[in-house]
Amino acid sequence: MMFGNEPLGSSIMLAPMAEVSDAPFRKIAKECGATLTFTQMVSAKGVVENSFESLKLLAFSRDEKPVGVQILGNDPKYIYPAVKEIARFKPDIIDLNCGCPKQQVTRYKLGAGLLNDPVLLGKLVKTMVSASGGIPVSVKIRLGWDDRNINVIDNVKAAEDNGASLVFIHARTRADKYDVAARWDILADIKAKTNLPIVGNGSVFTPADVVEMKKNTGIDSVLVARGALGNPFIFSRSRSLFETGNDPGEPDKETLRSTIFKHIKLLEIEYTGAVLLNHVKKNIIWYLRYYSGINVLLEKVLSANNLEDLKLITDKHLDNIDLTQTDTPDVAEVEQRFRNKVLFWLAPKEVNKSCYQ
Numbered sequence: 001m002m003f004g005n006e007p008l009g010s011s012i013m014l015a016p017m018a019e020v021s022d023a024p025f026r027k028i029a030k031e032c033g034a035t036l037t038f039t040q041m042v043s044a045k046g047v048v049e050n051s052f053e054s055l056k057l058l059a060f061s062r063d064e065k066p067v068g069v070q071i072l073g074n075d076p077k078y079i080y081p082a083v084k085e086i087a088r089f090k091p092d093i094i095d096l097n098c099g100c101p102k103q104q105v106t107r108y109k110l111g112a113g114l115l116n117d118p119v120l121l122g123k124l125v126k127t128m129v130s131a132s133g134g135i136p137v138s139v140k141i142r143l144g145w146d147d148r149n150i151n152v153i154d155n156v157k158a159a160e161d162n163g164a165s166l167v168f169i170h171a172r173t174r175a176d177k178y179d180v181a182a183r184w185d186i187l188a189d190i191k192a193k194t195n196l197p198i199v200g201n202g203s204v205f206t207p208a209d210v211v212e213m214k215k216n217t218g219i220d221s222v223l224v225a226r227g228a229l230g231n232p233f234i235f236s237r238s239r240s241l242f243e244t245g246n247d248p249g250e251p252d253k254e255t256l257r258s259t260i261f262k263h264i265k266l267l268e269i270e271y272t273g274a275v276l277l278n279h280v281k282k283n284i285i286w287y288l289r290y291y292s293g294i295n296v297l298l299e300k301v302l303s304a305n306n307l308e309d310l311k312l313i314t315d316k317h318l319d320n321i322d323l324t325q326t327d328t329p330d331v332a333e334v335e336q337r338f339r340n341k342v343l344f345w346l347a348p349k350e351v352n353k354s355c356y357q
Ligand SMILES: Cc1cc2nc3c(=O)[nH]c(=O)nc-3n(C[C@H](O)[C@H](O)[C@H](O)COP(=O)(O)O)c2cc1C
Pocket: 015, 016, 017, 018, 019, 020, 040, 041, 070, 097, 098, 099, 100, 140, 170, 178, 182, 201, 202, 203, 204, 205, 224, 225, 226, 227, 342, 355, 356, 357
């Protein structure tokens, strides 16, 4: 299986992430070496009903390819026409979300709510394959609902038997959400029991993690999620580590600065007003969370109320920080908070409606 000119076996992919894997981030990730990126999840019903919000989320430009689209749905009545419509834009893969853990989603048997019903999951895959006009179809699943219901093999088989080309496996259960370490050992088990290409996901935060997950489990490729936030360099570094055994290391200051400012420029094309400011703020914080001084930066960024100030704050901070200072208490604390919640600076009640925050 190929993505653009690249075989699956040497691919490193950017995961679908609501509110994150927008066009600016996809472009940056691609430039840094991601083989495949995903647009943000869209509701199949929303696509069929021409909801502006849904159509906006799945839009991508041709130069972003290879790119995947992910849908949320459980009813062939919507899945079939939605996939037909999406196929017109020629994404490189169309994926079904079977992993969103939020109760507001699972209680309608959507997202991870599908995990307990491999028969329905298989039926949905079959529907997608019949509508996709030859574009590969995949599912992104978790290991199961909880520790007592690990049925990942049943779901992989259901996908395989119904024509899926690939399965993305987030190596946690629905009950784990994001908080516990992903169980890579189970990925090795699954790989041994299926012929379907498997892309592993979960707890991949460093280039060494990418290579280790792949080597230790035998899976075909790796899907990076939180590890890429503010860190698109993970793609080029992992690629180099994988191909040559050498990790070129953290970016130097000028690479970091130019990547951040390029990302901001792309965000300015995509968004305006308060929405733009929020996207810029969160990305600046993610990029600089690895370096000492992050607590001071957080305060300044969060209290800024225009783009010019944000750019000045970032530039000055970059001038002043020492990129070799990465093991300071503020960095360790922020990294822990980030792993618990990517928008770690928000109080729980401020966290928006997204499936994943
Ligand atoms: C902010 C955020 C948004 C996400 N949105 C989606 C999504 O829309 N669809 C999906 O399948 N997974 C989504 N995920 C899950 C990730 O794709 C991935 O499976 C998960 O973060 C585990 O990988 P990690 O431990 O390496 O972060 C999201 C995760 C985060 C942090």
